[in-house]
Amino acid sequence: MPDPANSADDAARALRDVEQRRDQVATAQQESRWVSAVFGVAIFAQISAPDFFGRQTSATVGLVVAALVVVYAVLHHTRRGSTLLGRGGRVRKEAYSPRVVLWLRITLLAMMLVVYFAAPYVHISGLFPYARTAVGAVLGGTLLVFGRSLQRALDSLAIRGNGGGSDGLDGIAHGSR
């Protein structure tokens, strides 16, 4: 067994390993592909439903999608639920950069406001027949194909962006490279 007490090189190597393990944490958030598939189908159904069943179905499909989001949120907060979603664990809140998380929330809110206020002025249905279906297929398909990569990228960004935290283990490899 290498003894860091006897060797600065062993100590530096141990510190590097500790840091590498910290970088691995983002992978714990990775969910199964079926989660992206379910939400991809849900978005497709939400957007394309009026093309097939008339405008009155939008509210019903919207309620089903909202229920799906609630179930997802509940599962996400329990160990068994998270395991069911395919997650390996739950990253500590302290591991996230508050600044990056704030910017991500602001961006998400801005996108929702843009969609909310632009919706009355954009008539997708009038563009061409089954235009809503096409848009739904593109958005749903994008989520299905790139959902996990997007999630991984955002998690890495939020966790790596955390230069200073509160767990007393920041900059663990300081002076070890």
Added chain:
Amino acid sequence: MDPADFDTALLDPTRLSIVSLLAGVEWAEFGWVRESVGMSPSALSKQIGTLEARGYVEVEKGYVGKRPRTWINLSPAGRAALEAHVTALRRVVEEAQRTAGQRDS
């Protein structure tokens, strides 16, 4: 450097890897820890048992559907031990750098 500053359980690189990994999560599923540190289930079980005996990790067993699952989390004692161990490691590296600097100048 006083060897007493080091945590003897964490001088084992495998146990240090496991504890470092768990330091970033509230809890983790056994399978994810096993994949992340690249160990066999039996080897990981043994190390987790050692860490649990020292009070460094807490283990919860349960079922998801019909499949048995194990969840592990770092205890406050485990986190404190890791912090102390990392501080001791840093000190060794810094002292070596200081000594090398004095030798050069």
